[in-house]
Amino acid sequence: MATQQGYYGVTPPIATSESSEREKEVTVTLMEELRQQNVFESEEESRTREIVLGRVAALVKKFVRTVSLARGLSEAAANAAGGKIFTFGSYRLGVHGPGADIDTLCVVPKHVSREDFFDVFEAMLREVEGVTEVSGVPEAYVPVIKTKISGIPLDFLMARLALSSIPDDLSLQDDNLLRNLDERCVRSLNGSRVTDEILRLVPNVQVFRDSLRCIKLWATRRAIYSNVNGFLGGVAWAMLVARICQLYPNAIAGAIVSRFFIIMYQWSWPQPVLLKQIEEGPLQVRVWNPKLYPGDRSHRMPIITPAYPAMCATHNVTASTQMIMTEEFKKGADIVDKVIVGTASWSELFEKHDFFHKYRYYLQVIASTGDPELQIKWAGTVESRIRQLVMKLEYVDSLTLAHPFVKGFENVSYCLSEEEVQAVAQGEISDAIANRKKEDIEGKEGASAVYSTTFYIGLAIEPKQPGAVGPRRLDISYPTTEFTKMVKLWEHFNESKMGIVVRHIKSSGLPDCVFDPGERPAKLVQKRVKGPGKSSDTSPHKPAKKQRSSNTAPEASLKSSATAGSSASTPVSLPPVAGAQSIYVAKEHLEVKSPQLPFGENVAVATGPLGAS
Known part of the structure; x- marks a missing residue:
């Protein structure tokens, strides 16, 4: 980190020089292209988000108070129990676009249970003015309630801290807050803690945001933005861009983006991507090391989160999705090379997948x-x-x-x-x-x-x-x-x-x-000449x-x-x-x-030819 080593990240920067005049020019055209691609939300939507989050913050306090009274706490204790929300993900990073959801963490005191969250809080959400849909998924790996308020989609997570009350000035940076928490709460807290660490570990937050907006748009257009399907999710893309920003601390967005593709294509996987070296501390945090932890060897493209507990954000990557992403990195590198020399435009980088x-x-x-x-x-x-x-x-x-x-x-x-x-x-x-x-x-x-x-x-x-x-x-x-x-x-x-x-x-x-519309290719119709004694059927x-x-x-x-x-x-x-x-x-x-299913279920075994005369 910069304050300890003189630089950000686990290794010295590759270059500390200022961006060239050409890189400044392509940064201007990049930002113009991003505006044309509609990646920035309107001021009206931004204000709506702030209003919705204010209402949500008040609702969380009301939820904690309601449960506190039901648990037998006094009126004064119930009012003091608090409750606080933290945003994370793209909204917290400042790279969300129009219509994007807000990842929201609800932090509650120890006497509020996860069952209360899905029984009481979910029911309270349904009564909020402007709510159009509410769906709780308590059995998810990270339990979540999905909702939409005044047209703004939100994903609610809950973390129950070992505290009797949640003060308004609570910070989640202290690792000791994780003591005695169940795994689901730790996972829920991790999103907010990782997001804050990423912002703290980049040399220039605005350059990071501009660069990440570009990479997110590219990954979405190329259909490789999805953690659940084996590609990379938002936090992994953010950490990759943050690492490039650490390697080129004085570069601006156009230069960061061009170097991103070159480095990603040439990256020596499974060398892990680390934003900072995680030192051993009171919670026995260790550096992620595949030699020490054999189970980690299965990670094909390890990108390790910077906050305790260190996790691999890319454990879903498979052999197929790694090949697909590597090919896309190569295509992206070819395009940005042409952009830099002036033979291509940024719009080519954002062409739709095929x-x-x-x-x-x-x-x-x-x-x-x-x-x-x-x-x-x-x-x-x-x-x-x-x-x-x-x-x-x-x-x-x-x-x-x-x-x-x-x-x-x-x-x-x-x-x-x-x-x-x-x-x-x-x-x-x-x-x-x-x-x-x-x-x-x-x-x-x-x-x-x-x-x-x-x-x-x-x-x-x-x-x-x-x-x-x-x-x-x-x-x-x-x-x-x-x-x-x-x-x-x-x-x-x-x-x-x-x-x-x-x-x-x-x-x-x-x-x-x-x-x-209009994208579907026209079906080829072959004209066939009927010979003597030959019919079309034969x-x-x-x-x-x-x-x-x-x-x-x-x-x-x-x-x-x-x-x-x-x-x-x-x-x-x-x-x-x-x-x-x-x-x-x-x-x-x-x-x-195709499969022959047991127990008399619907069965179909079809053999279809791949090619014919």
Whole structure:
């Protein structure tokens, strides 16, 4: 750290020189581009956030007072019990954009329990003026209540300190506050403590913020901003940018961004990224060291939080997501090099990802229920386990990469019959269902709404080996079956209310909702000349008819299942992914086997050709 060593971070800076005139010029154009990209919120929204946080702060004090009285404390003691909020994440870092949520930590005294937080505080939130939605997830790794007040989304965490009251001037920097706390409270406190440490450990906070805004926008546009799906989350991106700021303490935003991509692409993983050396102290904090702690060796891109307890912020990264991010770092480095020399503009750095144009085959993971609030929890549970499916797919022969998309696509379907309900739960939404509105089913017997969230995983398939003959098999039955079993181990899983489907589809079968208007590529139509005595039905150049999956009869409620979609018999050209070569497979088939589920559940084993004449 600067006060002890003369510099920020665990190593001396790479360069301490001021930015060049060219770097100053590209910083000006970078900030202009960020404004055009609408990454800054309006003054009106900023004021609304401040008003909402003021109301929330008062509500937390009221919540603590209410519980204190219920515990038998006197009126005076209940009033003195306090309660305080701390913001963290992008809002605390000062890099949030329009519509971003506010991560909010509620700190309460020792006599207020987590059960009170989800029973009393959640109920109080529902009564607040301007609240449009409230959803508590007490069983999450970091228990959270999600809500929206006056249009501002907030995520509430709770930490219960071993104090009889919470003073208004409380600071969370003291490590001793963590004594005698349960792990969930420590995890909840960690977000705020880490955010404050990051701001304290950067040489120039404004340069850090400008640079981080750029990197966050880039990572979002390139679809690699998602901790839950195995990429990097907000805190990891913030620590990477902070480390570059430490290495170039006098550089401005344009220079930091350009060096960020070069260094990230060349970084020697699994060398850990540390903002500061964590010294042993009264709480026995130790430097993160993979040699001392063998379990840490599994971290592929270790980025270690600067506050006690030191945690790896990137434990979700898999082999596939690491390859994808490395490729994106390389592309970003190429673009910023051109920006510096004047042959490219910053807008090229922020071009949208090509995920839904990149692969020939995709897996769909469809989570569905009949209730909107239940759907939020069920879809969140399924999403949190997608990473496990990706890791299992990485071991499948013939797959070179399993690429998860960073968000799910939500849909509400209005069904007139149980048969339509089952079809929607399987991912089969007809035009009639898709065009139906809520009012079309009101008052009709047997009609209901189905809420579904669909997640996608792109599959990169290795080229056929020279001289190989016969069909190749892509057997995904084990990873998909194990995934569905794992998801259904959720303690609140209800077979009659929740559906889970895993199936493979071709790129041509992707729904319109995954594309922006006008983005979907036009389907190629090949003209075929009929020869003498030849009909279109027997032409060897005509794709084979689609094979339909065989399903058991639908039951009276949503049933969880894993199925495979059908595939047409057409040639395939796979684009390059993270170093993989483009391939073209002609007159060759790939059989994709989906899981055979036990206990008489809905079953479909479909074999779809990858390529044909």
